Amino acid sequence: MKLKMAIFELTGCGGCELTFIMLNEKLEDILELYDIAHFKMISSREDLHKYDVAVVTGSVSTERDLKVLESARKKSRILLALGTCAVHGGPQSLILDEDLEGALAEIYGKKVPKEMKIFAGTPISEYVKVDVEIPGCPPESNDLFQALVDLAHGVVPYKRDYPVCLECKINETECVLVKRGIPCLGPITLGGCNAVCINLGIGCIGCRGPLPEDVNIPSEYEILKSLGISEKTIKRKLRMFSKRVSLNDHEKNLYK
Amino acid sequence: MTMRKISISELSRVEGIGSVEIFIDGKKVRDVRVKLIEGLRFLELIPRGLLYKEVPGIVSRICAICYASHAIASSMALEKALSIKVDRRDQMLRELLLYGELLESHALHIYFLIAPDIYNELDFIELYKKDKSLVKEGFMLVKLGNMLREIIGGRPIHGLNIIPGGFVKRPSADNIDKVLEITENIIESSLILERMLKCYPEAGPIEGSVAIATGDHYLYGNRLITSTGKESKNYRVTLEEQTEEYSHAKSALHSGRPAVVGAISRVLLKEKFLSREARELLNSIEHDQKYITYNVICQAAEIVEALERILSILKELSKLNVETHIEEPYPKKFSGEGFGYIEAPRGVLVHHYLVEDLILSKANIITPTAINQKSMERAVHNHVETMIFNKGSLNENDVISCAEQIIRAFDPCISCSVHVCFIK
Numbered sequence: 001m002k003l004k005m006a007i008f009e010l011t012g013c014g015g016c017e018l019t020f021i022m023l024n025e026k027l028e029d030i031l032e033l034y035d036i037a038h039f040k041m042i043s044s045r046e047d048l049h050k051y052d053v054a055v056v057t058g059s060v061s062t063e064r065d066l067k068v069l070e071s072a073r074k075k076s077r078i079l080l081a082l083g084t085c086a087v088h089g090g091p092q093s094l095i096l097d098e099d100l101e102g103a104l105a106e107i108y109g110k111k112v113p114k115e116m117k118i119f120a121g122t123p124i125s126e127y128v129k130v131d132v133e134i135p136g137c138p139p140e141s142n143d144l145f146q147a148l149v150d151l152a153h154g155v156v157p158y159k160r161d162y163p164v165c166l167e168c169k170i171n172e173t174e175c176v177l178v179k180r181g182i183p184c185l186g187p188i189t190l191g192g193c194n195a196v197c198i199n200l201g202i203g204c205i206g207c208r209g210p211l212p213e214d215v216n217i218p219s220e221y222e223i224l225k226s227l228g229i230s231e232k233t234i235k236r237k238l239r240m241f242s243k244r245v246s247l248n249d250h251e252k253n254l255y256k
Numbered sequence: 257m258t259m260r261k262i263s264i265s266e267l268s269r270v271e272g273i274g275s276v277e278i279f280i281d282g283k284k285v286r287d288v289r290v291k292l293i294e295g296l297r298f299l300e301l302i303p304r305g306l307l308y309k310e311v312p313g314i315v316s317r318i319c320a321i322c323y324a325s326h327a328i329a330s331s332m333a334l335e336k337a338l339s340i341k342v343d344r345r346d347q348m349l350r351e352l353l354l355y356g357e358l359l360e361s362h363a364l365h366i367y368f369l370i371a372p373d374i375y376n377e378l379d380f381i382e383l384y385k386k387d388k389s390l391v392k393e394g395f396m397l398v399k400l401g402n403m404l405r406e407i408i409g410g411r412p413i414h415g416l417n418i419i420p421g422g423f424v425k426r427p428s429a430d431n432i433d434k435v436l437e438i439t440e441n442i443i444e445s446s447l448i449l450e451r452m453l454k455c456y457p458e459a460g461p462i463e464g465s466v467a468i469a470t471g472d473h474y475l476y477g478n479r480l481i482t483s484t485g486k487e488s489k490n491y492r493v494t495l496e497e498q499t500e501e502y503s504h505a506k507s508a509l510h511s512g513r514p515a516v517v518g519a520i521s522r523v524l525l526k527e528k529f530l531s532r533e534a535r536e537l538l539n540s541i542e543h544d545q546k547y548i549t550y551n552v553i554c555q556a557a558e559i560v561e562a563l564e565r566i567l568s569i570l571k572e573l574s575k576l577n578v579e580t581h582i583e584e585p586y587p588k589k590f591s592g593e594g595f596g597y598i599e600a601p602r603g604v605l606v607h608h609y610l611v612e613d614l615i616l617s618k619a620n621i622i623t624p625t626a627i628n629q630k631s632m633e634r635a636v637h638n639h640v641e642t643m644i645f646n647k648g649s650l651n652e653n654d655v656i657s658c659a660e661q662i663i664r665a666f667d668p669c670i671s672c673s674v675h676v677c678f679i680k
Contacts, residue, residue, distance in 0.1 A: 011295030014271045014671050015320025015413045021368070022402060022412060024395055036381060042368055043379035044268040061295025064273070091317055092297040103298055108506075111499040115293055118504075138320060138413040197416045200424045205313060207414065233305055240302070240314065255301040 003052040003152055006038035008072045010058030010065040011092065011121065015138040016083035017041045017057060026145050033152040051076040053151055059085040059092055059121035066119070066127060073128040078151060080132040081124050082144065087135040088209040088242035092121030098252055123243055132157050137207035137241060140192055160192050163211055164204050167195040176203055181227055183237065188220045188245075209242040217245060259286065262655050267663060269369040269379070271321060272670020276659055278640055280650070285641045288633040290663065292505040292625070292670045300619040308334050309585065311616050313416040315607070318621070319672040320413045321364065324357045324405055325600035326621075327418035329607040332476070334420040336594030337611045338587035345578055346422030352569045353408040353418075354475045354598070359562040360401025361601030362519070362555040365667045366449070367394025370552055373661055374456055390448050397559065400438055404566070407431040421585025426578050436570040443563050449556050453541055460548035460635035460662035461642075466510040467521035468494060468604055468627065474522065474529040475599040481525055482510060491595060491606045495622060505673035507629040508622065514630035517603025518667060519554035520545075534561035548635050549665045590614050600624055602667050625673035628666050635662050 009017060021042065023030060037047035054076035060066050073079055081087045095103045097120045104112050124130060132151070134143050147157035164186035168175065176198055177184040184203030186195065190211050197204055210217075217238065224234045236254050238245050264276040273294040279286040303314045311334060312327040319326060328350055335342060342350075368380045371390060377383045384391040402412040407427040410417030417424050466484055470477030480494040481487045488494050495508040495515065508515060523530070523538065524545070530538075534557040543553045591614075596607040603624030610618040636659045643658065644650055 009273065011273075011297065012671065013297075013317055013320045013323075014669075015323075017271075018320045018364075018413060021364070021398070024399060031381065036379075039379075040266060040268050040273075041271060042269060043381070044372070045378045059295070061297075062293065064293060065295055090297070091299065091302050091314065092295070094302050095298050103301055104296075106301065107296070107298075108499050111501060113499070113504050114501045115291055115503070118296060121295065121297070137317065138411075196411055200410055200417055202416055202424050205310070205416070233307075236302075236305055255298065255304065 011061035012058030063117040093243035329596040329598040332596030337592035356404025363397035520551040623672040
């Protein structure tokens with residue numbers, strides 16, 4: 001019997017959903033294993049009972065997002081966080097709770113929307129238990145494919161734990177940070193993208209979020225500082241995609 | 257008589273999170289509210305403080321479906337602010353990339369979101385069981401668009417290759433030849449598109465809305481032109497932004513009237529730019545231009561147009577030596593202000609920046625869906641009122657499915673729309 005999968009969209013750019021569609025021919029294989037019970041962006045079907053796998057994209061940024069997330073958790077056996085926004089909070093998580101009022105005033109002036117409560121962007125794991133995490137902005141479609149196939153066969157999906165740097169070593173790419181003084185977050189960022197941006201000749205901006213453990217933020221901070229970048233800009237760069245990068249002091253007002 | 261309220265809590269088969277409320281009082285529609293309620297992503301605030309070159313790669317995160325349009329509009333605004341020149345080959349590559357994105361976005365919309373309406377299915381997965389070739393055609397076109405986004409933009413989604421002055425790296429001659437061959441094959445095969453859209457029903461009257469597009473070129477320009485004949489180099493003359501307490505996106509009006517942007521406005525205002533092939537498709541499908549559903553027909557014509565343009569630009573590029581070393585962008589000024597106007601697949605996109613000492617200090621972005629918001633409400637309003645007039649009584653499910661189809665025809669991108677911000 002096929003498994004039941006639901007895809008829930010919180011606040012994001014649509015890229016994670018697009019990654020799903022961009023499985024192209026492989027989508028047929030996924031549809032052999034799963035029935036899609038709910039996927040608002042591409043489908044009008046409404047099967048809101050129980051799911052084997054719930055895929056959640058985007059950060060929790062509104063009251064509605066939180067309700068959808070909580071209900072997805074309750075109704076599913078396995079909850080998969082797809083993409084950097086769901087796993088790490090995404091760019092929007094640079095604005096913290098204490099910054100929210102000021103940021104909203106800058107956007108809307110005095111007439112702030114009252115339709116629902118607006119939250120600072122938050123990774124979904126701050127609210128519910130997450131079983132599988134596939135970060136990436138966008139996530140790699142092969143990672144998504146492999147995880148869905150694994151889950152259908154009762155296998156725990158492989159979890160990466162190496163930095164982007166390792167991929168530059170494998171590709172025999174000269175280090176842009178050390179040799180050319182180009183700011184690069186490769187040393188602290190989770191690999192899996194085949195160092196795509198460094199292959200172009202630019203530094204990693206950290207869109208896959210930090211390594212799960214043993215990540216040396218202070219050392220990266222010092223290297224960037226030695227390149228003559230201002231402290232404020234460094235902090236903003238480090239926090240650009242992930243709320244999980246802890247800077248300890250003065251995290252407030254990073255957006256200003 | 258009491259006021260009746262019909263609501264759609266969450267629109268399906270549109271990009272992002274939106275809801276609709278229709279208030280009916282007897283035979284009159286009192287109010288229609290299209291609420292774009294996706295959470296905020298603050299993408300005008302976040303890139304402030306970054307070096308100008310890093311801005312396009314961050315703001316493009318607004319939307320995955322049209323990331324390259326955002327990155328190019330951003331680059332153009334920065335080029336104006338800092339007097340940065342763009343090489344002719346890079347300009348050609350940008351156009352090629354924009355046509356690739358247009359193809360990807362329109363094909364997603366027509367084959368995956370609209371086609372299920374035409375065949376009365378819930379989604380393309382059901383449609384696939386009935387008509388494999390149609391869905392496969394959609395995948396084929398989306399794939400070509402994404403290949404162009406990959407080889408020119410750096411990745412199919414959120415590539416970092418687009419910077420002020422052009423690109424970090426130009427695509428290899430091998431990649432150009434590979435895509436050229438695929439494009440030729442697609443053009444030789446005949447598309448089902450035209451046949452499918454002959455059965456697409458008219459809905460959602462938008463008379464009274466002002467069509468807005470960029471002037472000068474089909475997909476970009478230095479000024480905004482309108483169906484009222486007014487044109488301006490300053491978007492703040494053309495578009496008046498306003499906040500609605502029920503929506504997270506600011507809406508925009510033109511001289512107090514709702515505005516409409518997208519394929520329909522480009523075709524109405526710039527048909528002379530289109531190829532013979534695209535115009536033939538337009539002429540072969542009878543569909544009244546006063547309905548927003550005509551937008552989908554125009555998108556189909558633009559798919560044909562994109563294929564033709566992609567082919568001709570690729571042919572030209574394959575004769576040039578594209579794969580040469582690129583100089584770092586050279587700003588002649590370190591501070592300044594600039595606008596960038598692009599036709600994103602869904603219509604006029606404005607990026608407006610202030611740069612001080614090569615660092616971005618302020619940004620304002622206006623997206624097509626924010627501009628279309630008021631016309632969406634108007635189209636649903638007029639349509640439902642006509643339904644009451646024709647039928648007398650209203651079935652709630654009919655109203656809901658009609659309203660959804662009308663809003664879908666605008667091809668809204670709600671993710672894009674919730675980032676609108678004023679410079680004070």
